Amino acid sequence: MITPSAQAPPVLTIAGSDCSGGAGVQADLKTFCAYGCYGAGAFTALTAQNTTGVEDVHPVPPSFIEKQVEMVLSDIDVKAIKTGMLFDAENTRAVVHSLNSHYTSKRKPPIICDPVCVSTSGHTLLHPDALEVLAHDLFPLTTLITPNKSEAELLLSQNGFPTFIKTVEDMISAASRMILVFASGAVLIKGGHINTSVEEIRSLEEKNPQIRVIRQGLLGDNMEILLISMERIDAAVNPGLVVDVLQERGGETTLFVRPRVESASTHGTGCTLSAAIACSLAHGNSLIGAVESATAYTHLAIETAKPIGKGHGPLNHLHSTSKTLIPSPTTRNPYPFTRYLINNTASSWKAYVEHDFVRLLGKGTLPRSAFNHFIIQDYHYLKYYSRAYGLLAAKSSTYAEIGSATQKVLDILHEINTHETFCQTFGITQEELESTPESTATTAYGGYMIDTGLRGYGEVGLWLKKEASKEGSWVLLENNPYKKWMDDYSGPRYQQAVKLGLDVIEGRALNDPPTPARLDEWRSVWERCTLLEKGFWDAAMEHA
């Protein structure tokens, strides 16, 4: 759901605070993070509570509620809004007023209203006199309201339809009734307190073929294999079920069915669900898609929660969130992955780039014998190198990747051509080039390269160029017998090839972010390549 380069859609919650972090605005903001949304949060009331219960409530003055909502909506292009605990009639009116004054035909983000009345622990979070304001003033603004069993009963009874919900059929009738009685766009009755079974849902489906059933986290056909390590197979095949019933104004009824989780970690379930629906809508999903995503998210948040506190603990809001180790590229840091590799292999990298071979070459005093050994071995090595990119082309799955690997092969062939010309000027014949045996360093490095595909001459060329540009530099530019070599590797053609290589490596790290273990593997591959390149020069110096 998170695409790091995209703008996070802003979502606003207008609700109460749960200082212990499991419910209210705190739970909403965590859910917004999990969904990759930008979270804003205005308060209607504060509570002093924890997992064992609500100790006290501090309502926020209505005028201050309006100011908060006004500040958010006048500045930030909010893509969805959810409301939670509203506390009393006055505060509910303040919320309605502030929403109304910012709603125009042009700007009308969806509003999800979670009609919070009573806390899990039994504390009243909405004064009875607020029910009418909720029903008559807030509901008409909403895309969806999300009552649980008791809230649906209370709202319907309050409006002249005494209702008791005991079965899934009761939930379906109550949801249809609510659509008639209230002016919300849709109703989702949450069935956390109603037990049902696979059979009951199947028979309901047969009797009412117009009802759509979305099964979530249930074992489907031909999944016996997944039960292999379970102790209570019956419970897994035929679990107690939970159903949420979505009734849309157009008439569509959808059931969201999933296994019941026996857990004490349910504090803030309703807050989390409505926040997740708001996020999914803000990302542009349909209402059914949003409810499907949000119920699955909330289910997993309960199932994966670890106990916190002494009572009903919070959900695990971060169950599907992980940390990327390489930051996204920015203007200032366009190659974060390569930078990580260099930073974390700094001494090997420096030993290679600033090798005596390079220094003597820069001074122009490198013995010809050492250079000749090097250039002949490099000629052999380039064969491995081009073959490595051929292999990469063969292994690539997109035309773009095949194209850039092929371009690298062409670049290497060009480099080989330069080598041949260059060797001629040094009196090395084509026959000598072909016949001189590969040294151990060349063979080892070539074989390793087939697996990896990195090369650091670009850095060597640029380092020499930088050193040469300093006042009184030790680098000899004129009459240096190796000038052409230096110019080639710091020149635009080779540097363009380096850039292409960097783009490939960085793209891979960005599109398939490494885990800590894989990052460390990559780092050690990079370091071994660097040391093998260094070994190349060590071998040449032995011929000095």
Next chain:
Amino acid sequence: MITPSAQAPPVLTIAGSDCSGGAGVQADLKTFCAYGCYGAGAFTALTAQNTTGVEDVHPVPPSFIEKQVEMVLSDIDVKAIKTGMLFDAENTRAVVHSLNSHYTSKRKPPIICDPVCVSTSGHTLLHPDALEVLAHDLFPLTTLITPNKSEAELLLSQNGFPTFIKTVEDMISAASRMILVFASGAVLIKGGHINTSVEEIRSLEEKNPQIRVIRQGLLGDNMEILLISMERIDAAVNPGLVVDVLQERGGETTLFVRPRVESASTHGTGCTLSAAIACSLAHGNSLIGAVESATAYTHLAIETAKPIGKGHGPLNHLHSTSKTLIPSPTTRNPYPFTRYLINNTASSWKAYVEHDFVRLLGKGTLPRSAFNHFIIQDYHYLKYYSRAYGLLAAKSSTYAEIGSATQKVLDILHEINTHETFCQTFGITQEELESTPESTATTAYGGYMIDTGLRGYGEVGLWLKKEASKEGSWVLLENNPYKKWMDDYSGPRYQQAVKLGLDVIEGRALNDPPTPARLDEWRSVWERCTLLEKGFWDAAMEHA
């Protein structure tokens, strides 16, 4: 930083609310999420503000502040605490009182105090009379205080040391002075408003060798290669710098140096930094490690932020957060990855598991010729299969992986042995087994298996077993010539091998979570394997 299976360490923020989401408790909670911490948040004040400024402040009554902190600390095992905006003397006293009453020698989580005095937009967030309470009552409880330039100046001046901070040297003296004047464990003076340069830091380092300098996000030696696509290379090599100065009570001075980012997205920088330090400490890091992590996190949050709102926009708190597509295994869903694969290739999987070949085999009416063709080809196929696991062993990097791959090879060899015995009872000789040529289906599938390593007979065996257990089942159990085959694949030995295979696949998905592209690739590999297994049976049926 996030390890999904570990408990998220709880962290508490005691601060103000910024309804627009960029600063205060909202920014803290987002930072807690990014660091994989469980967030709790108690309020000292609410603000009505947005990116352009603070419109109004609603202070929370001191007694209610105490109740909130009390509810959190009496229930949740908090691993670190940060304080932000405290508003006035009374509220600061309430915070101190509630912290004191929960601090014992046994339970003493680190406290980070961000002495918020004035908002970025210039609004007073701490009454002057609170400065004394802050300094004399709160600071002694803290592990670290994190003033910016103006706050450090104000606090020192207020305590009899008129101070003006203009340079990094001023920051260093002020930090040393603060350690003498105040009783906090350490002081971090934030240098966001002080300009410095690479040269100044270098010369400071030479003059004061006892000062430790931690360079972050700066181009190191031999990184010319990373500048390849930059337009303004000078600015990258020699950027304006920002420095934060950490002074510890033991005497150690550490500078955290990084390039200055010119950005309007700085709203909530101080809140984010102190929240990140608290998180890193809660994860068990040292103070220097925590400041290093937090400054890097905050720097990237500014650098990667996209504009939100009309004024100073918020940071990008989620820059290093990504979404995992496969949920973590739970008791109810121990094989979430395999489940995903089966769910998303349902029709191919069903066509394979419930193939006519399997149905006729279950009924006992499968023509012997079809079965013989199948069993001989399966004999060939198992060779590929065992070799595939040999390859996996060769490619594994841990002894555990090598061990489980090798165990698979042994399981397959056992299966081959069963085949040989089985074939004998069907009148197929060992010579016939070895000499019958491989069919195309076998070769294709075998080759494919080398790359992948999946097999579904376990499901087929279990499906037949399940069907057989139904009343009036079509499956013939007694006198079925293929009974032994069915028993083998639904029996404990083969199922144990399947479990091993599932564990390997699931472990891989858990330790190296796939990106959307890779997940889809895995899905299509799974589906192709399933269809090739089906092709195996199609081929056998042609011999019926």
